[in-house]
Amino acid sequence: MDAAFWITSAAIIGLLFLSGFFSGSETALTAASRGKLRAAVDKGSKGAERALQITEDNESLIGSVLLGNNLVNILATSLATALFTRLLGESGVALATLIMTLLVLIFAEVLPKTYAITNPETAATRVAPVIALVIRVFSPVVGAVRWFVRVILRQFGVQTDPDSQILAVREEIAGALHLGHSEGVVEKEDRDRILGALDLAERTVEEVMLHRSAIEMINADHDPQDILQQCLESSHTRLPVFKDDPENIIGLIHAKDLLRAMYKLMEGAESSMDALRSFKIADVAMEPYFVPDTTSLDDQMRQFLKRRTHFALVVDEYGALQGLITLEDILEEIVGExxxxxxxxxxxxxxxxxxxxxxxxxxxxxxxxxxxxDYNLPDDEANTVAGLVIHEAQMIPTVGQAFSFHGFRFEVAGRENNRLTRLKIRPLEAPLRQNREA
Structure with missing residues (x-):
């Protein structure tokens, strides 16, 4: 055991330390919560700021760390093989393989990764400055490797996006909420509210609007007394006003505006029955606000806040009235009914x-x-449960007909004209393949 033995042994120990550093750094930087790192940055942590910067490009980060890890592992194994071969001859190769496997597994993989996964944000903050230097040093080699990998994948028809994240933020949040709910940490109501807010950008006004068949409207040609009576009996504050045809919306009347105008005609200085009979609702109606049915709920909510209005009429690509949507409808997607x-x-x-x-x-x-x-019926083909039944049945069922699909049994209990008004649903005892029974 001369000086060469001790120098080689020290080099192997140092390389194992570097291997553990690279392994732990990879785990810490990929497992660290970007939200917690951002909070640490707001408190003035430079390490957290550097960690956020280097995790922006996950491909460069992982490529550099893996390159460094493989370099030190291969070099340590080569030195150990040479050392044991020198001491024990050819049998030293097997012994070097066994010993290095145990040392790498325990001290360069399990131990550092266990620490990193236990304290990911703390570990990421500490290793970020060094890893940033490693990325800068290895960037030419990593860039060449990335280009070579893309060329090979392209031959198999696989296209890669260099700017894509390993996990999209929305899917990461949604997954964490579902996991937390399944483990009893997150309440169902809290999960639904947060997921509802996240879904606003993915859903359109067509999915939540009140259909035109259910809209209560005022006919501008009716007598003022009838219009006043309708407004008083209505449960709504704002009502669309049409002329000649329900498709021809000429305005939107607010109950307060209508009451003020009529009170002035009946009790004011210019009050007279003739003035009341000549009252025209179009004179006090507000200009209607129309929106396309493809507008996302997120964009529509921003428009409501910007215009300081809560009510919009929904039209399709041909300008035909489809329904109406209010700010309350959008808020209900977040907080419930x-x-x-x-x-x-x-x-x-x-x-x-x-x-x-x-x-x-x-x-x-x-x-x-x-x-x-808390079930999971698909809403890709229909917005309502009745619409889903009609879509799956490929017909308009009659009362008493029953269908089984998506793990449920649907029975039609009420129908008016072509509209299913009442349904009885129960989950099947065992999941069934989508089939239909009439």
Whole structure:
């Protein structure tokens, strides 16, 4: 055991330390929460700021760390093989392989990665300055390797996006919420609210609007007394005004504006029955606000806030009226059903019978049904449960017909004209393949 032995042994130990550093750094930087790192940056942490910067390009980060890790591992194994071969001859190769496997596994993989995964933000903050230097040194080699890898993948028809993140932020948050709910850490209501806010950019006004068949309107040609009576009996504050044809919306009347105008005609200095009879609702109606049915809920909410209005009429690509949407409709996608003293029955659209069947209004949206029951019916082909039944059945069912699909049994309990008004739903005992029974 001369000086060469001790120098080689020291070099192997140093390389194992570097291997552990690279392994732990990779785990820490990929597992660290960017939200927590951002909070640390706001408190003045330079290490967290550097960690955020280097994790922007995950491909360069992982490539540089893997390159450094493989270099030190291969060099350490080569030195160990040479050392044991010198001491024990050819049998030293097997012994060097066994010993280095154990040393690398324990001290260069399991131990540093366990520490890093236990304290990812702290570890990432500490190693970030050194890893940033490693990335800068290895950048030419890593760049060449990345180019070579893309060339090979392109031969197999695989296109890579160098700017893509390993995990999209939205999917990461959604996954964490679902995991937290399944483990009992996150309440269902909290999960639904946050996911509802995240989904606003993915959903359109067409999915949550009130269909035109259910819109309450005022006919501008009616007598003023009839218009006043309709407004007083209505549970809505704002009502669209049409002339000649319900498709021809000429304005939007607010109940307060209507009452002020009529009160002035009946009680003011210029009050007279003739003035009341000649009252024209178009004179006090506001200009209608139309939006395309493809507008995202996120954009529409921003427009509502910008215009300081809560009410919009929805039209399709041909300009035909499709429905209406309010700011409350969008907020309900986040917080759930909002009711007041004028619509006490709005939150009773689903009931659970003693036999386990769900009785629902056919116009209940699939999203509301999923949120109420924590099931997962697909809403790609239809917005309402009745629409899903019609889509799957490929027909308009009659009362009494039943269908089984997506793990549920749907029975039609009520129908008016071509509209399914009442449905009875129960989950099947065992998941079935999508089939239909009539």
């Amino acid at each position: 909002i009711t007041d003293e004028f619509d006490p029955d709005a939150d009773h659209t689903i009931t659970v019978a003693e036999d386990g069947n769900f009785w629902i209004d056919g116009q209940m949206t699939i999203r509301d049904f999923n949120r109420a029951t």
